[in-house]
Amino acid sequence: MTKAKQNLIGIVCLFVLILIPWFFSNYSDSITPELVTSDLSFYEINTCKLSLSEFLIKNKNTIYQDHYNFTLNHYSSMSCFGKIAGLTQVGQEFYIAIGTNALVSMLIQSLFFIICIRLIKPSKEEFYISNTHHQFSLLTSSLFFCLLIFSEVRYYEKNFYLLDLSSFNSYVLLFAISYLINKNIIDALNARFQKLINYIPYMFLIVGSFSGLNANIYMLIFFYYGCYSLFKEKINPRYLYSASFLILFWSINAIGDDFGFKPDKLRGFTSSYFSYRTVAVWSILFFGVSLGLYFIFKKTAKHFDSELIKKNFIFSTILTLALGYLGSTNPFIKFINYFFFGQEKMGTTEANLFKFDQWYEKMAWRGYFSSAETAGEFYGIAIMFLIFPILKYKKLNPLSLFLVCFPLLGLYLSNNRTVSILLVAGFVFYLLKTIDINAKFKAVFVLLVIISTVLFIGIDKFTYIYSYQSIYIQANSYSVEYDTSTYLNLINSKYGIEKVFTLLFSIFTFLGYVLNRSELWGLFFARYNPNYFEYIFGGGPLNFGQLYSEVDVKETESLLFPHSSLLSLIVFFGLFGVGILIYKLTSKLIKMRKRLIFEHTFIVFYIILNLVKSDSINYIHSFTLYYFLLFLVFNFNKPIFEDYKNKPTTQVN
Amino acid sequence: MDTKIVEQLCGKYPSDFKKADVLSDPNYVFVNDPSYPATTLLDYDKNIVTVNSFLECEHYVSGGWNYLPTISLESEYHLILFGVVTSLIFAQSIYKIFRKSKLT
Numbered sequence: 001m002t003k004a005k006q007n008l009i010g011i012v013c014l015f016v017l018i019l020i021p022w023f024f025s026n027y028s029d030s031i032t033p034e035l036v037t038s039d040l041s042f043y044e045i046n047t048c049k050l051s052l053s054e055f056l057i058k059n060k061n062t063i064y065q066d067h068y069n070f071t072l073n074h075y076s077s078m079s080c081f082g083k084i085a086g087l088t089q090v091g092q093e094f095y096i097a098i099g100t101n102a103l104v105s106m107l108i109q110s111l112f113f114i115i116c117i118r119l120i121k122p123s124k125e126e127f128y129i130s131n132t133h134h135q136f137s138l139l140t141s142s143l144f145f146c147l148l149i150f151s152e153v154r155y156y157e158k159n160f161y162l163l164d165l166s167s168f169n170s171y172v173l174l175f176a177i178s179y180l181i182n183k184n185i186i187d188a189l190n191a192r193f194q195k196l197i198n199y200i201p202y203m204f205l206i207v208g209s210f211s212g213l214n215a216n217i218y219m220l221i222f223f224y225y226g227c228y229s230l231f232k233e234k235i236n237p238r239y240l241y242s243a244s245f246l247i248l249f250w251s252i253n254a255i256g257d258d259f260g261f262k263p264d265k266l267r268g269f270t271s272s273y274f275s276y277r278t279v280a281v282w283s284i285l286f287f288g289v290s291l292g293l294y295f296i297f298k299k300t301a302k303h304f305d306s307e308l309i310k311k312n313f314i315f316s317t318i319l320t321l322a323l324g325y326l327g328s329t330n331p332f333i334k335f336i337n338y339f340f341f342g343q344e345k346m347g348t349t350e351a352n353l354f355k356f357d358q359w360y361e362k363m364a365w366r367g368y369f370s371s372a373e374t375a376g377e378f379y380g381i382a383i384m385f386l387i388f389p390i391l392k393y394k395k396l397n398p399l400s401l402f403l404v405c406f407p408l409l410g411l412y413l414s415n416n417r418t419v420s421i422l423l424v425a426g427f428v429f430y431l432l433k434t435i436d437i438n439a440k441f442k443a444v445f446v447l448l449v450i451i452s453t454v455l456f457i458g459i460d461k462f463t464y465i466y467s468y469q470s471i472y473i474q475a476n477s478y479s480v481e482y483d484t485s486t487y488l489n490l491i492n493s494k495y496g497i498e499k500v501f502t503l504l505f506s507i508f509t510f511l512g513y514v515l516n517r518s519e520l521w522g523l524f525f526a527r528y529n530p531n532y533f534e535y536i537f538g539g540g541p542l543n544f545g546q547l548y549s550e551v552d553v554k555e556t557e558s559l560l561f562p563h564s565s566l567l568s569l570i571v572f573f574g575l576f577g578v579g580i581l582i583y584k585l586t587s588k589l590i591k592m593r594k595r596l597i598f599e600h601t602f603i604v605f606y607i608i609l610n611l612v613k614s615d616s617i618n619y620i621h622s623f624t625l626y627y628f629l630l631f632l633v634f635n636f637n638k639p640i641f642e643d644y645k646n647k648p649t650t651q652v653n
Numbered sequence: 654m655d656t657k658i659v660e661q662l663c664g665k666y667p668s669d670f671k672k673a674d675v676l677s678d679p680n681y682v683f684v685n686d687p688s689y690p691a692t693t694l695l696d697y698d699k700n701i702v703t704v705n706s707f708l709e710c711e712h713y714v715s716g717g718w719n720y721l722p723t724i725s726l727e728s729e730y731h732l733i734l735f736g737v738v739t740s741l742i743f744a745q746s747i748y749k750i751f752r753k754s755k756l757t
Contacts, residue, residue: 077726079726103731163727176738180738183745184745534727
């Protein structure tokens with residue numbers, strides 16, 4: 001069978017899978033759907049009796065009218081899957097709850113994912129997998145999945161319908177499901193292993209969070225490869241011991257603590273509780289995932305294909321924009337997006353892409369993504385893959401120029417100004433570096449860029465005293481008298497008294513002020529309450545429970561994340577961990593300074609700056625993409641941004 | 654008896670609850686509680702009894718009238734799901750072995 005035929009069958013299967021679950025119903029009963037009006041008694045009486053398709057045929061307007069909202073009822077019976085579990089009205093809005101039993105959803109979502117993977121042509125070179133290690137890794141990752149659920153029982157009690165999580169039998173069922181899913185996904189991936197890294201951009205489209213679970217499909221995959229690597233490859237014992245001791249100490253530190261955290265848009269890559277159990281499990285998970293990613297990158301880096309990844313960036317950009325817009329205007333598509341693509345959070349309901357606030361400032365449109373900021377960063381990287389080759393070969397490629405419009409549109413809609421400024425600066429500096437012009441002219445140009453940056457920030461900001469104090473002021477304004485955090489106490493006792501501390505904190509505050517982070521970072525310091533151990537070594541990775549529940553702060557408009565991966569890392573690994581990370585990165589950069597080409601230096605700078613001002617590291621797709629790009633920069637000897645079609649060919653004599 | 658099941662079927666335990674001492678008194682008569690809504694209980698054979706007080710309900714549930722149709726139905730679904738999943742794992746493994754032997 002040809003590849004085109006196989007793809008066609010795959011796409012048909014995907015469509016069938018998208019439709020089938022919503023047709024489950026007892027068609028022999030006499031219950032027929034009614035039109036949705038303010039009298040909802042019919043739907044209150046007949047819960048779980050009508051399939052979603054029956055409902056939609058009768059109420060077609062619910063598909064596209066924006067005052068209808070489809071919600072997922074994870075805590076519903078298996079027999080209620082795909083049926084109308086309830087209908088309520090709040091004001092002018094209608095909420096149609098669809099039964100989506102978490103166990104059935106897991107299987108359907110995984111099947112969708114497997115079909116998507118099978119659309120990729122298998123690699124010519126087969127990846128050798130040792131069967132014993134493969135089986136051990138499958139068993140370990142499936143067991144670990146059960147442990148993950150066991151550690152967060154309170155979260156899952158509300159999502160698994162009548163599944164007694166205190167009974168051993170329930171874990172046997174969960175183990176069997178997880179094993180089946182893992183086995184099939186890994187089999188499909190192993191056949192395409194060499195090519196995998198080129199498909200990373202699709203992680204932003206197929207987000208992979210299981211409906212109703214605080215788990216992500218990629219987490220299972222990477223953890224499997226982490227286990228495989230641990231069993232099969234030689235790993236420096238120094239790293240193993242360090243990780244084991246850290247996990248042990250983090251867990252001991254968490255004994256006696258029990259803080260809840262609603263994962264919200266971080267669902268699938270953050271713990272929902274801070275307790276010794278979750279700290280241990282999520283720490284192991286973090287190291288396992290990191291090891292798995294390292295293993296994949298190491299084994300497949302030589303198969304990195306700049307053309308293919310560029311194509312995949314373009315496809316995912318177009319699809320995220322299209323699905324984001326369709327979802328914002330059609331409640332049913334928004335529901336389908338959320339369920340099948342495993343979004344952490346439903347897409348936006350804002351259908352006006354070009355909305356401005358009362359100060360005529362463009363409002364960020366997050367569309368398909370959970371966060372507009374992450375969307376901007378993703379589109380920024382897509383732009384780099386398209387523009388750098390054009391600048392490099394000074395050859396205008398009309399197709400690339402047309403295609404770059406999509407990520408540019410995405411970037412504009414996301415209103416991520418840091419990325420926009422960074423890209424412009426990067427491309428200008430690149431041109432200055434490559435175009436043969438007078439050094440004096442270059443110096444003048446650099447000076448002009450610096451002056452325009454200062455003007456953009458505003459000269460007054462440099463002299464405005466609040467710019468250097470904003471975080472200190474915001475932290476104190478969010479703090480409550482009876483419960484102040486240890487870090488705020490430290491700031492209050494040293495700020496303005498100790499010169500070095502004041503200077504460093506003022507520089508940090510100015511950066512926060514320029515990046516519009518004063519309030520968020522101030523709020524972070526009002527909450528950050530480490531003991532000595534946590535201050536130095538952190539509280540354990542992927543756990544915000546303690547930060548958000550230990551200290552009371554004044555009410556905020558919503559759950560506000562720190563909007564800084566650097567601050568997240570401080571919570572997770574403490575000053576020592578972050579110090580080591582900065583040291584490693586800096587020493588790598590210094591060591592490679594002569595070999596690093598401009599584009600690579602730029603991408604490192606791009607990642608660092610974005611990590612300082614956004615939560616990206618807490619999303620598994622961004623974490624993977626950034627880790628992958630840094631891996632390529634430091635371990636891959638060829639340029640990342642290439643255009644093989646337009647690359648001048650060298651003649652061999 | 655698991656108090657969770659009693660609470661699920663009969664409601665919350667009253668603060669002054671004292672278990673009925675039926676065994677020592679064969680002529681024990683349960684007094685109706687007008688504030689307690691009549692509750693229907695089932696045993697495993699789906700026989701029905703209606704109770705009119707928390708005390709009576711607790712007594713019957715402790716004695717085995719604790720069949721919950723929804724829980725049982727869902728447990729059956731879980732069992733079916735487990736059967737399907739394990740059969741799939743088994744079938745796939747057999748198929749893999751068969752294909753491997755055919756190739757060699």
